[in-house]
Amino acid sequence: MLFDLEISVYLKALWETAYMTIASTVFVFLLGLIWGALLYATDQDGLWEHPQLHKIISILTSALRSIPFLILIVLLIPFTRILVGTILGPTAALPALIVGATPFYARIVEIALHETGSDLKETGLSFGATKLQVLLRIIIPESLPALIRGITVTAIAIAGYTSIAGAIGAGGLGNLAYLYGYARNRIFVTIASTVLIALFILFLQIIGDLFVRKTTPK
Amino acid sequence: MIQVQNVSKQYRNTDNEIALDNISISFNEGFIHGIIGISGAGKSTLIRLINRLETYDSGDIQVFEYTNLRRLNKESTRMLRKRIGMIFQSDHLLARKTVIENILLPITFHRKPTPEDYDYAESLLKEVGLTEYSNRYPSQLSGGQRQRVGIARALINKPELILCDEPTSALDVITTGQILQLIKNLAKKHHLNVIIVTHDMHVIKEICDTVTVMEKGHIVESGTLDDILFKAKHPQTRIFIREIGLDLSNIIQSHDPNQLLLLKFDESVVEQSIIAKMINELHIDTSIVYANVTPNKKGIMVLQVPSQQESVIHFLRDHKVVVEHVI
Ligand SMILES: Nc1ncnc2c1ncn2[C@@H]1O[C@H](COP(=O)(O)OP(=O)(O)OP(=O)(O)O)[C@@H](O)[C@H]1O
Ligand SMILES: [Mg+2]
Numbered sequence: 001m002l003f004d005l006e007i008s009v010y011l012k013a014l015w016e017t018a019y020m021t022i023a024s025t026v027f028v029f030l031l032g033l034i035w036g037a038l039l040y041a042t043d044q045d046g047l048w049e050h051p052q053l054h055k056i057i058s059i060l061t062s063a064l065r066s067i068p069f070l071i072l073i074v075l076l077i078p079f080t081r082i083l084v085g086t087i088l089g090p091t092a093a094l095p096a097l098i099v100g101a102t103p104f105y106a107r108i109v110e111i112a113l114h115e116t117g118s119d120l121k122e123t124g125l126s127f128g129a130t131k132l133q134v135l136l137r138i139i140i141p142e143s144l145p146a147l148i149r150g151i152t153v154t155a156i157a158i159a160g161y162t163s164i165a166g167a168i169g170a171g172g173l174g175n176l177a178y179l180y181g182y183a184r185n186r187i188f189v190t191i192a193s194t195v196l197i198a199l200f201i202l203f204l205q206i207i208g209d210l211f212v213r214k215t216t217p218k
Numbered sequence: 219m220i221q222v223q224n225v226s227k228q229y230r231n232t233d234n235e236i237a238l239d240n241i242s243i244s245f246n247e248g249f250i251h252g253i254i255g256i257s258g259a260g261k262s263t264l265i266r267l268i269n270r271l272e273t274y275d276s277g278d279i280q281v282f283e284y285t286n287l288r289r290l291n292k293e294s295t296r297m298l299r300k301r302i303g304m305i306f307q308s309d310h311l312l313a314r315k316t317v318i319e320n321i322l323l324p325i326t327f328h329r330k331p332t333p334e335d336y337d338y339a340e341s342l343l344k345e346v347g348l349t350e351y352s353n354r355y356p357s358q359l360s361g362g363q364r365q366r367v368g369i370a371r372a373l374i375n376k377p378e379l380i381l382c383d384e385p386t387s388a389l390d391v392i393t394t395g396q397i398l399q400l401i402k403n404l405a406k407k408h409h410l411n412v413i414i415v416t417h418d419m420h421v422i423k424e425i426c427d428t429v430t431v432m433e434k435g436h437i438v439e440s441g442t443l444d445d446i447l448f449k450a451k452h453p454q455t456r457i458f459i460r461e462i463g464l465d466l467s468n469i470i471q472s473h474d475p476n477q478l479l480l481l482k483f484d485e486s487v488v489e490q491s492i493i494a495k496m497i498n499e500l501h502i503d504t505s506i507v508y509a510n511v512t513p514n515k516k517g518i519m520v521l522q523v524p525s526q527q528e529s530v531i532h533f534l535r536d537h538k539v540v541v542e543h544v545i
Contacts, residue, residue: 044231119306119308119310120310120312122271122306122310123304123306123310124327125271125299126269126271126299126302126304126381127299127300127304127323127324127327127371127375128296128297128299128300128324128327128328128375129296129327130292130296130327133327137326137327138312141312141314142312142313142314144314145314215314216314217313217314217316217355217357217358218355218357218358
């Protein structure tokens, strides 16, 4: 057999990786945007300065980010079981992927909004905009290219995480590389899976760049 | 129009340096007011109090019919800001919106722009000389053009007052001149009151009617342009005036001030060679210590008159010359 395994096995694994990555990226984008906006807004020079609240959210963000992904999966097992009904399969990997990547993206959002906000906050306010209008109609839309660049980086990181999740039962290319390639000592499967992951990541980058170009005026 | 009374302001997150120290000043309607001072003097802080981008610790500010600005509620603050346009040092345009969308932006915070709003935005664009550019993005414009868009945007809500925080600091000399001229023309046409903050005396002399000089959170001197240019006392003011080569005080200091008269006159007077005429008629001994043309095209001259001052003053006043003692 040319690929050592049925082609459909690779396709199924690729699909699982894509599904895990894209589904969690969608959630991470939304949650991270809200979280990051909160980080920005409560910070010094933010729209609703609130040092104590900022400190709490900030520490929480850093704490979550510092948990190694493998441990995060284990920690979330009870939660995942309640939410998804099982701890196996691609969908069961989503909670850990989302919880792991959201704080990462939130920091990127925070930085992007600060950057835009430093000039445009006052501009908006001086023309009589409400703070909410400044956030939703000026700062976030103006930050869009940076937010998209950020979510691209995040999606690529998530694609990397999926292979860790895969190794402990979530399926996908990581699972394939580990279970067939490593555990059964079939090196070609490992190489093929790696190439597929690399291609998938390249695909994410290209899509991301495309959106950045679309949202940046020439 | 604006009354600032005994206002003090200190930024909380800094170590005890006071940004504004018991400031009182009023800005009257119908003028272009200049505020000049070196970096950190408190100029930006002062004008940002006027549209309530900053609050103050004590004192009182009144703008239009709004008294005690510190206590203004959110809704009134928005209404106040709607009546005040602001122009920034860098243009602060939205990069992802076109020129025309940028100009209409201030309207969108209050209502949906109507076709009339679009027409008005286009007419403003024409007034700032950018008719062809309405669908471009800011990145496709030069710095001077972007600043023009910023000016049009500041006018879209038909404000009564325009605050400019160093509107030309990022521009070259020639573009600066053009932008200042534009502000001056628009101010006249739209009956705008203007307050312009700068650290460049050229800006002041180019378009301002009144000048306020600030230093370390204080107002050190304030008056009409001529007052400041020719009767400045404070060393800081004199440094600024020297910058544009109009520092009279050095000349005055090297003479007996009691013998000096300050003359101001229009172009029409310049052509009559009255000084020669006066010397002929009065047979007096006088010398011209200083002569120049002021920014607003008035002649300015300092005469040394050791004797017969009264008759000199009388003669000159008869010939429509404004005469003042230098001290
Ligand atoms: N947001 C801020 N937080 C803390 N301190 C500030 C803030 N803005 C200004 N200051 C301080 O207040 C003082 C006055 O600053 P301000 O910006 O009003 O000066 P300026 O005259 O406009 O100077 P420049 O010509 O550099 O713009 C300075 O000492 C400055 O450090
Ligand atoms: Mg300033």
